[in-house]
Amino acid sequence: MFKELDPLLLSQLRLAIMSYLMVAREADFNLLKEQTEATAGNLSAQISKLQEAGYIEVEKTYRNNYPLTICRITEKGVEAFDAFYKDLKSYFE
Amino acid sequence: MFKELDPLLLSQLRLAIMSYLMVAREADFNLLKEQTEATAGNLSAQISKLQEAGYIEVEKTYRNNYPLTICRITEKGVEAFDAFYKDLKSYFE
DNA sequence: TAAAGTAGTTTATTTTTTAAACCAAATTTT
């Protein structure tokens, strides 16, 4: 009847991060912060969870002498997002 | 960019309950338990939350000497479900 | 009448979320 929904994507902020990355493919911390309107702490925490799950990869580097965190969606992340969308459909006929 | 998602519906079990009631309009406790494959405790807790929010109305009665809990979706519940679906779309283009 | 089943509710543990505090380095102000 109802499909299991990936709990990692059943979260507004993590879904927004993934949704943005599905299109943009990569984004730095501040861009994600602007796009999702999240607080830095919450964003940092949710990025870590997506990274641990292997849905995104995170590169920590520097730009103009400031730390720069770049997030990229992985193939696994794309698959999880697509599956989530498909599973979600079972809840709306 | 991304719409706020009703936290009450951003829960697998509550969404399943509401999804079922969107079609069936009403269901008793055991039917919901079967349809959603939830444990009784979890179902009881989530029904209470949906009731408190006014998304469903709950009638406690008896049938064949056993307690019978009937859940019905309200107009507010229908609106919330429709709005949730609409808002969710912003995450999938 | 004791055991088992039905229909739930309550309790309590675990997980999640999220705001607030913190850190290190860079920049600006005085």
Add this chain to the structure above:
DNA sequence: AAAATTTGGTTTAAAAAATAAACTACTTTA
């Protein structure tokens, strides 16, 4: 050139949510 502020985050800790397990109350069966 200190002191204060800003940037780009991370860590912590308190609050909220999810859920399994225990419990209640009544009924049926053996």
